[in-house]
Amino acid sequence: MIGTNRGPRYSGAGLLWRGLRKSNWPRVWRDTPLKKSYDVVVVGGGVHGLATAYYLAANHGITNVAVLDKAYLGSGGSGRNTAIVRSNYLTPEGVAFYDRSLALYKSMSADLNLNVMFSERGHLTLAHTDSAVRTMRWRAEVNKLQNIDSSVIGPDEIKKIAPSLDTSPHTRYPILAALYHPPGGTIRHDAVVWAYARAADAYGVDLHQKTEVIDIECAGGSNPDGKGEGAKVTGVKTSKGDISARVVVNCTAGWAGLIAGMAGLKLPITTHPLQAAVTEPVKVFLPTVVVSGSLHVYVSQTDRGELVFGASVDPFATYDMGGTLDFTEELAGHVLELMPAVSKMRLLRQWAGLCDITPDYSPVMGFTPVEGFFCDVGWGTYGFKAGPVSGEQMAKCVADQATPELIAPFALSRFEHGMLVGEKGAAAVGH
Amino acid sequence: MLLVPCPNCGPRNSADLTYRGEASARPNPATTTPKEWRDYLYSEDNPAGWLKETWYCSSGCRRFFAVERHTVTSEFREPPLPGSKTPKPLGDVGGRAVVGDASELEGEQ
Numbered sequence: 001m002i003g004t005n006r007g008p009r010y011s012g013a014g015l016l017w018r019g020l021r022k023s024n025w026p027r028v029w030r031d032t033p034l035k036k037s038y039d040v041v042v043v044g045g046g047v048h049g050l051a052t053a054y055y056l057a058a059n060h061g062i063t064n065v066a067v068l069d070k071a072y073l074g075s076g077g078s079g080r081n082t083a084i085v086r087s088n089y090l091t092p093e094g095v096a097f098y099d100r101s102l103a104l105y106k107s108m109s110a111d112l113n114l115n116v117m118f119s120e121r122g123h124l125t126l127a128h129t130d131s132a133v134r135t136m137r138w139r140a141e142v143n144k145l146q147n148i149d150s151s152v153i154g155p156d157e158i159k160k161i162a163p164s165l166d167t168s169p170h171t172r173y174p175i176l177a178a179l180y181h182p183p184g185g186t187i188r189h190d191a192v193v194w195a196y197a198r199a200a201d202a203y204g205v206d207l208h209q210k211t212e213v214i215d216i217e218c219a220g221g222s223n224p225d226g227k228g229e230g231a232k233v234t235g236v237k238t239s240k241g242d243i244s245a246r247v248v249v250n251c252t253a254g255w256a257g258l259i260a261g262m263a264g265l266k267l268p269i270t271t272h273p274l275q276a277a278v279t280e281p282v283k284v285f286l287p288t289v290v291v292s293g294s295l296h297v298y299v300s301q302t303d304r305g306e307l308v309f310g311a312s313v314d315p316f317a318t319y320d321m322g323g324t325l326d327f328t329e330e331l332a333g334h335v336l337e338l339m340p341a342v343s344k345m346r347l348l349r350q351w352a353g354l355c356d357i358t359p360d361y362s363p364v365m366g367f368t369p370v371e372g373f374f375c376d377v378g379w380g381t382y383g384f385k386a387g388p389v390s391g392e393q394m395a396k397c398v399a400d401q402a403t404p405e406l407i408a409p410f411a412l413s414r415f416e417h418g419m420l421v422g423e424k425g426a427a428a429v430g431h
Numbered sequence: 432m433l434l435v436p437c438p439n440c441g442p443r444n445s446a447d448l449t450y451r452g453e454a455s456a457r458p459n460p461a462t463t464t465p466k467e468w469r470d471y472l473y474s475e476d477n478p479a480g481w482l483k484e485t486w487y488c489s490s491g492c493r494r495f496f497a498v499e500r501h502t503v504t505s506e507f508r509e510p511p512l513p514g515s516k517t518p519k520p521l522g523d524v525g526g527r528a529v530v531g532d533a534s535e536l537e538g539e540q
Contacts, residue, residue: 257477268473270452271502316433316450318502319479324432326446359473415473416466 007202010113028194029201034208034240038066040398041236041245043213043259045069046078047189047384048376049251050196050207051391052398057203059392060399065205066245068238070212074193077253080353081384082276082310084289084300086123086184088143088150090135093409093421094362095146097389100406104388105187114195116188117303122288123184124162126338128173132294136179143181150181164285164339171337173294184289186300189384196391212239216248216262218370227264233372247398249374254319254354256364256377263373267364268415269356272313273320274381275327277350279342281305286339295334307342309335313355313381321352355380360420365394365410366403374398375412436507439492451485453477454497454510479503483510 007026008014018025040056042049045067056062069075085105087098109115127133136152143150155167158178167175197207214237221231235244250259254271281304291298296312311331314324328350336343357380358364364378376394379386393407403411409421433445453475458467476482481499488494499508 255479257475258479261478266470266474266476268475270475270477316445317452317475317477317482317484318433318500318505320503320505322505326432326444416469 007198010115028198029207032206032208034211034238034243035066035206036242037244038206039064039245040247040249041065041243042067042249042251043236044076044251044253044255045073045193045197045207045209046076046251046253047074047192047196047387048078048253048379048390048394049249050193050200051387052249052251052376052394053205053391054196054200054203055392055395056398057200057205060395062395062399063204065200066243067200067205067207068211068213068236069207069209070239072209073197073207074190076255077353077355077379077383078189078193078387080274080276080351081189082298082300082308083186083189083384084123084184084298085118085187085385086181086289087148087385088123088125088139088179088181088184090139090142091421092142092146095143095148097406098385099146099148100392101386101389102183104392105192108192108195108388112195112199114191114198116191116195118185118187119303120183120185121300122161123181124158124288124290125179125181126158126165126175126290126292126294127177127179128175128292128294130176133177136177139179148181149183150179152177153180162286162288162290164341165290166338166340173337186289186302192384192387208238208240210239213259213262214238216259216373217242218263218373221264221370223264225264227262227370229264229369231264231370231373233263233370246372247374248372249376249394249398251376251394253356253377253379253383256356256375260368260373260375260377263368263370265368265370265373267375267377267412268358269364269378270317271319272315272317272355272357273352274310274313274355275323275350275352276308276310277328277331278302278309278348279307279345280348282307282345290338292334292338295337297331297334297338299335299338306348307335307345310381313357314352319354321354323350323352355383357381359415360422362421363390363410364412365390365407366397366412368412378410433505435486436498437486437488437491437494438496439494440488443488443491447488447490449487449489451487451495454483454485481508 042053053065053067087102089095127136140152159167217235218227218231221228252259257269260267286301289300298310358378393404396404434442499510
């Protein structure tokens with residue numbers, strides 16, 4: 001990490017030194033007042049927004065950047081996801097993209113000098129039906145062609161990897177096979193947010209928390225208020241004052257449609273809550289991440305020993321993040337089908353995060369019909385995995401004023417031309 | 432649990448119904464432009480506020496009906512009748528049945 005406002009480097013020796021001297025740690029990032037003008041304003045202080053700001057500064061030398069968040073950094077999907085990363089997607093476009101993301105996650109602790117606790121523990125996607133087995137084989141072949149370690153394994157091997165799974169043929173949905181993806185795993189999602197925030201701050205990027213965007217100012221558009229197609233971004237109105245900026249990047253996940261609406265755009269996005277839950281901690285018994293599409297559940301064990309569960313999104317669009325009993329009941333039933341041994345475990349809590357779902361389960365990235373307004377949205381339930389590469393590519397897109405090849409398939413204009421990138425088979429569990 | 436007010440069956444759990452998305456008028460296929468048709472197919476208002484939407488009472492009376500729901504507070508109200516601008520409140524017949532105190536969920540990891 002080479003920045004201008006370099007704080008202390010984190011290391012074991014430094015920890016010991018400060019521990020012995022009982023000296024305080026300095027603040028990790030600065031708290032600066034809002035400037036009148038920025039080259040780039042990133043809306044949304046999650047993994048995507050912070051990574052975009054960091055790569056703008058680190059790779060392209062654009063440091064007059066503000067990241068705005070209406071709450072605290074990582075308060076949205078970045079702090080609410082189940083922290084699973086993998087690259088065994090279904091379409092070649094998706095695979096190439098997530099593989100780059102995984103590579104960036106792998107080297108992140110060293111690159112950004114903050115331990116993000118990446119645990120490369122393997123990832124099992126279970127198939128309970130013949131058609132699911134067929135999809136797994138398809139995915140495995142697509143993956144192998146792109147040099148991704150991914151293969152289909154049978155119940156005996158599954159039992160060896162995860163003995164707690166009920167692989168007997170007598171269950172309601174017997175486990176027929178699984179797609180095994182050894183490079184997949186989990187990562188500490190808060191640490192990823194902090195790592196990018198600290199690194200971006202060291203380059204002089206201003207991080208503004210509790211700063212809500214109220215409006216985006218545009219001129220020359222087709223709408224009566226000067227917004228919409230053909231407009232140019234001129235500034236941003238926030239709860240802490242107005243900023244003049246010619247580039248605004250929308251990285252706001254569930255709130256993406258509202259921010260795009262401020263620039264006069266309508267996106268092909270609906271907002272759905274995704275619920276998750278966590279149990280009390282127990283001894284380590286589940287060595288991999290387990291996903292079951294048919295049973296609508298994914299589960300992994302944290303370093304503290306808690307089981308973290310996720311499921312499919314709520315079936316109607318809403319911004320309401322309240323938990324439901326329907327979710328808990330269904331989740332418990334499905335988890336017990338997979339792992340009958342955990343029937344005595346207690347759930348500690350459940351929560352929800354907002355997901356921006358597109359019709360084809362692929363994101364919307366890059367240019368929009370409003371000049372200077374960029375989108376990195378539509379990430380639905382899988383945005384966390386893609387954080388680093390999205391930031392890297394969005395920064396490239398903004399700096400070069402051209403769409404990088406890796407994100408070209410995900411342009412907003414694909415809906416105009418009917419070039420949808422169908423990722424539902426590998427991106428969602430509820431189908 | 433979200434209680435959806437079906438005009439025939441009364442308030443029912445949303446799991447008994449099928450959500451059919453935002454209620455928007457279909458343009459005339461004979462006269463529409465590709466852009467209008469694309470907007471109809473894909474673009475969403477996705478407001479944080481009152482949304483007119485269609486539900487299908489799939490496990491009950493099988494009626495399609497339009498209703499307005501507040502996407503932040505999960506309240507329901509009937510859409511205004513043609514020619515009127517005032518929506519009709521539905522009172523206590525729908526909305527979210529809260530599990531615990533919603534404020535406890537704020538900021539959970």
